[in-house]
Amino acid sequence: MPGRTRSLLALPKAHLHLHFTGSMRVDTVRDLADKHGLRLPHALTSQWPPRLSGHDERGWFRFQRLYDAARAVVRDEADMRRIVREAAQDDAAEGSRWLEIQVDPTSYAPFVGGLTPALEIVLDEARSVSAAGPTQVAVVVAASRMRHPLDARALARLAARHAGDSAGTVVGFGLSNDERRGWTGDFEPAFRIAAKAGLASVPHAGELLGADHVAVALDHLLPDRLGHGIRAVEDESVLARVVDEQVTLEVCPGSNVALGVYEHLGTVPLPRLLQVGARVALGADDPLLFGSRLADQYVSARLDHGLDDDALALLARGSIEGSVASPSTRRxxxxxxxxxxxxPEPPTDA
Structure with missing residues (x-):
């Protein structure tokens, strides 16, 4: 690894895998809990970041319980706007110039008058923060595997009404939550609705389940990107499909390690993905629960895998090329x- 390296905070990049609730600062969660008179789990008040594991159902349950507790403190329009604004500020500080924040408006709809107002609040604040710059914010609407596929179709139709390729519009449609739940193929009709509107297909697959589930997502949801997708490396034929079909992988090393998919950051198979020519976009996933943000993923690529600045620039390009930003923005x-x-390279590590 070279001793002289450029600042990773200054490296322009896009951020394609960040969840609305999971983007929150822990101090914001605590503030909102105080605001609404809600009690938080100990892991969000004094033991942060929490210790998590996705190896078994109990580990995932703890992750989901903490996520639900954080989501429960978001109770009004001001709360929702604050989350978008702070996500943009935090990304800007780390060199992210294009953010696609992922949201399921279902959880917030009861507090603001319905699904449509919930999404429109997020979109309106995304337009506002984008106008102020420097980070442009677009939105991915995500359905949950824990809900009925008909709910996903309703969300896809809502997302389609706000489709675009600029800040403050919906640019993609996703599928999140525990990929061990439900049958991915049941969500295919929702993704057809989204695709007809020109939205990118960006489901989660290939973190808690292996390459076989990546293949299922490729077959049924025709993804432009895969949330995670890291375990495609476990099957050479599936990995070849990812490369041949030019599917961008939203790799989130901090998430992989926190949930026990890999033992430590050095064992995340990022170099293998780059070796075979896969397009990779590093993401932070849920900084609130995993304790690491976007820049930390680039630091890991440099320190844990010995990637030089050329390789790090390749990762940044992958994030931009895999985004749904307009052609002019990508250029x-x-x-x-x-x-x-x-x-010029600085004289010491940056």
Missing amino acids: QLLAEVDAWLDS
């Missing part, structure tokens, strides 16, 4: 990555 951001790589 501008890619030029900024080139400028970062052409800049």
Whole structure:
């Protein structure tokens, strides 16, 4: 690994895997709990970040319980706007110039008058923070595997009404939550609705389940990107499909380790993905629960895998090329990555 390296905070990048609830600062969760007179689990008040594991049902239950507790403190429009605004601020500080924040408006709908107002609040605040810059914020609407596939179709129709490729619009449709639940193929009609509206297909697959589930997602949901997808490396034929079909993998090393998918950051098979030519976009997933943000994933790529600045720039390009930003925005951001790589190296590590 070279001793002279450029600042990773200054590296222009896109952030394609960040959940609305999971993006919250822990201090914000505590503030909102106080605001609404709610009690938080001990892990969100004094033992942060929490110790998690997705190895078994009990481990995932603890993760989900903490996630639900955090989501429960979001009770009004001001809360929702604060989350979008702070996510943009935090991303901007880490060099993220395009953020696609993922939200399921179902949980917030009862507090603001329904699904449509919940989504429109997020979109309106995304437009507002994007106008202020420097980070442009778009939205991915995500259905939950824990709910009926008909609910996913309703969300897909809602997302389609707000489709676009600019800040403050819906740019993709996703499928989140425990991928061990339900049958992915049942959600295919919802993804057809989204695709007809021009939305990117961005379901989760290949973190808690292996390459066989990546194949199921490829067959039924025709993804442009896969949330995680890291375990495609477990089957060479599936990995070849990911590369051949040009599916971007939203790799979230901090999440993988926190949930016990890999023992430590050095065992996340990021180098293998790059070796075979897969397009990779690093993401933070849920910083609130995993304790690491976007820049930390790039630091891990540098320190745990020995990637040099050329390889790190390749990761940044992968995030931009895998985004649903307009062609002009992608060209501008890619030029900024080139400028970062052409800049002089500092005399010490940055």
